[in-house]
Amino acid sequence: MLFDYDTLQFLWWVLVGVLLIGFALTNGMDMAVSTLLFPVCGGNVKERSALISTIVPHWDGNQVWLITAGGAIFAAWPEVYAASFSGLYWAMLLVLFAIWLRPLAFDYRNHGEDAKWFRNWDLALAVGSFVPMLIFGVAFGNLLQGLPFYADADARWHYEGIFLGALLPLLNPFALLCGFISVLMLLTHGCLWIQLRTVDEIGNRTRKMVLIFAIATVVLYLLAGIWSYQFPGWNLVAEAPAGSYHTITGKTVEVIDHGLFDNYASMPPLIIVPVIAAVSMFLAGFFGFKGEALKGIIMSSVGIAFTIITAAVALFPFLMPSKIDPSSSLTIWDATSSHFTLQCMLYAVVVFVPLTLGYTIFAYRRMWGKVSAKDVSESH
């Protein structure tokens, strides 16, 4: 085979990261714009329609980043898929219930009847968009602290707690902090999209907003860094011995006090990652405030990407650490599919991702242009 198993496993860590970043930058953008409908346009239906018209052609394609990231995790990291989706049962269902509202709202609002019809669907759209942004951030916050799960002797995944007993501990202060960071950085991104794609009359309203969002993102981001600096970290001491019938639970993992940032300590140049994240987010707000939306959205994209990378690097090689049974933690070396499957899927990605990116960019370019409330057709 073209690549050895270790290389493929590492490549897939990068690829899933790319898909998640793609999801945040595209679907995160339209979720943020949807959340900003009322803060930016208030009761003005035509303006809200104008704002929505900038994302209507793209939201569905954007959402496929989520579907594909999910599918890629299923195919490349089946253990992560199994352990996280079942363990985080109610959190996942909440995301699901929320994102159901989006396709319906995007399509059905335009069969409008009166102002109330538009208001209700726009409200549904805003809620359906805000909830996932928050929960995905909360999920990252919990990943950094480890989750209470383990594998039994039959390789079945278990999670501590049922119902609220499983859900409430996820809403701990640090995780909520991460949730707010996720929301704020995406709102920054969304404001810049609005500036880019609407006339100044609407876009200028987001100038102050974007600066506040960006500064809040940076402040909370630094706060999260200081807070989590004292969190325990996981260290992979040894993989399961060769010939073991327990490739996951057979490994040795130690928990190190204040160890979450050990990767940064042992490779100091990596510090550049969180620094880029913070500086870019700040610059995004700065450019947005000055009305230079294009520069701003490039900065927010970089900022969001590096924020995700910061967390991923801190955990590396872990994907999902367990706080009740460290040896059940999932790493990029043992949560993956077989060598053969990773290889096949790599070919699929190499062929299809450039193609997909190509026509996605084509679609965005074709629909480009600034819109105003006047452009919205008369039926609104």
Add this chain to the structure above:
Amino acid sequence: MITDALVALSRWQFAITSMYHFIFVPLTLGISWMVFIMELIYVRTGKTVYRDMTKFWGKLFGINFAIGVATGITLEFEFGTNWSHYSHYVGDIFGAPLAIEGLLAFFLESTFIGLFFTGWNRFSKKGHLIVTFLTALGSNLSAMWILIANGWMQYPAFSAFSPEKMRMEMTDFWGLVFSPVAQVKFAHTVCGGYVTAAVFVIGVSAYLIYTKRHVLIGKRSMTVAIAFALCGMGGSALTGDLSALQVTEHQPAKLAAMEAEYMTQEPPASWSIIALPNEKGMDNYLSIRIPALLGLIATHSFDTPVKGLRDIVAENEKRVENGAIAYKALQDLRANKGDENTRALFDANKQDLGYGLLLVEHAKDPLNPTKYEIQKAARESVPSVWITYFSFRAMIGLVGLMGLVVLGAAFFLWYKKDLENRPKVLKVLMFSIPLPFLACEAGWILAEVGRQPWAIQDVLPTYLATSSLSAWDVGLSLLCFLGIYTIFLMIEAYMMYKAIKKGPATQDKSVGGTLNAV
């Protein structure tokens, strides 16, 4: 700890959410092509009536597509949330087509459907036609990859069990993709979708004619739909016949159950028009039969026997015994109690490991099953005859009815040429809309219940495929699904009703500008 309540609730939840999703899928599969055909005629002839048709049916497509997308995400999530052991056990194989579906098909469909609705003024006529084509292509490719995944659940070749990882792993990617079972399933499913959409368009067109407001558009649409329905029906029949052959070969228990075939008959076997199965006694209370037909359907021959359920259960008893040996050897290996001999013992019996796993449900101690428990597991290794038999009969019955409906429409529209003056016929056509949807659902019940007790045929019992959740968790989520889905269905029906009642827009100004999404 797996409880019966957990398994039952998980199955109900998946059954309800997937059948609900499949109300919308067949319509998407077919109507996207019909919209393309209408637009193609518009581009070739320049007649604006075809553009109005494209926009009208496109609007209904959009209403349907929105809820199809929403409910489709549910299914992807559910493999992880509710079937986590399944995800662990077969994710190495099953995940691949799902991921490729997203990358190759769903991206295509979703990117271009946005342009389909909003790009009327941003593309040339031909450019927009290409957009429509890519949308339809994407939705159909999407179905292909999903059915490759489902086809593997029915016929899990191209893979091998890894005792180290305690899971199945892929060995042959192209085998998986071009699996004959998957490809026939795909063809059968999309043909079913074409018929569904065609009967839907016929029904709605009948309404347009009935109200006398849009007679021309109604008749033109119906013409396209009848042609489409006839092709779809031919394809369905052909692929259905091929499907039956494959079921005979790969899933004899499903075939026997769908034909209520308890006893192996002297070939050629007779086919039962109607039977009253006695599940417990493994015999039919009553059965009216046509000689030789089953042999012909199931084997395309007069001399090959069709195995009955009694014989299958007897054979499976042996497989459960072998499976128990494999399972015990595997557990010894995993507990570090084994040596090379244990491994050899495992390898010799591993093809029946799945049958050994049935004992986890049916034996107190799966490592030391009693004779009775083995018999019980074998007895439970075949599907429910009642559900499988009658869902199959319902499917063919509904297809027969639809055939009459379509031919009737063709007769009055093309031959008698007086359809608009026959309100009773138009009403029949309108009220035929539910038929194909019911037939599709019956087909899926047959395919999925007929595979039980397996999630993956002969490999992974459904019982074991579940997540480690409490029955309370799944019970409550099921209630949420039921509640929200019911509301969605009412909203969708209302939107459809409104759009159909409003009818096609025939003047340029009312079809919306660039920004009017739908």
